Amino acid sequence: DAGVIQSPRHEVTEMGQEVTLRCKPISGHNSLFWYRQTMMRGLELLIYFNNNVPIDDSGMPEDRFSAKMPNASFSTLKIQPSEPRDSAVYFCASSLVSGEYEQYFGPGTRLTVT
């Protein structure tokens, strides 16, 4: 079975540019989570969706960040405009709403903003 798929795996961009990160959850999973991992702050939950509906976006750091889930098999996290402090590894994870809460993580996107 394919796990959570994220693209791109690496992204290098200049400050001020728009960045879009993509995620395909495991087929049949109906909860999706976006995390950010940095050395300073560890793993932070940015936003999560149940059945394509955003449930909690309190972790989104600023209005520059936005996330969408137009259907059950695709989600995007967009940063516009990007800043150097956004440099981090961004993970997507999915789980079953009816399951035992374990989340399955993608390989992550390493974002570098210069």
Next chain:
Amino acid sequence: AQSVTQLGSHVSVSEGALVLLRCNYSSSVPPYLFWYVQYPNQGLQLLLKYTSAATLVKGINGFEAEFKKSETSFHLTKPSAHMSDAAEYFCAVSKQRTRQLTFGSGTQLTVLP
């Protein structure tokens, strides 16, 4: 709100020695608890989970953890460390009625030859 504390950001053990990674949680309701492992440049992989069934939980790669309510702990152990166990380990807690996991700060495990 629930929280997790991992004692020791770095732990070193010799190959073949016991591995003990500590995790204490805080939760106002019975928690679900998880251990994840992260190898370099990879995502997090679920090692094991506690969801209010047996208090001693066995996971992959020979790891196990014991839920102790009186001590609010969920320590991860493995009887004999292998070089391939070198990675970062995260403890996480979830409330029973939400989907969110709160992660600890992680423990980097080094296995010495």
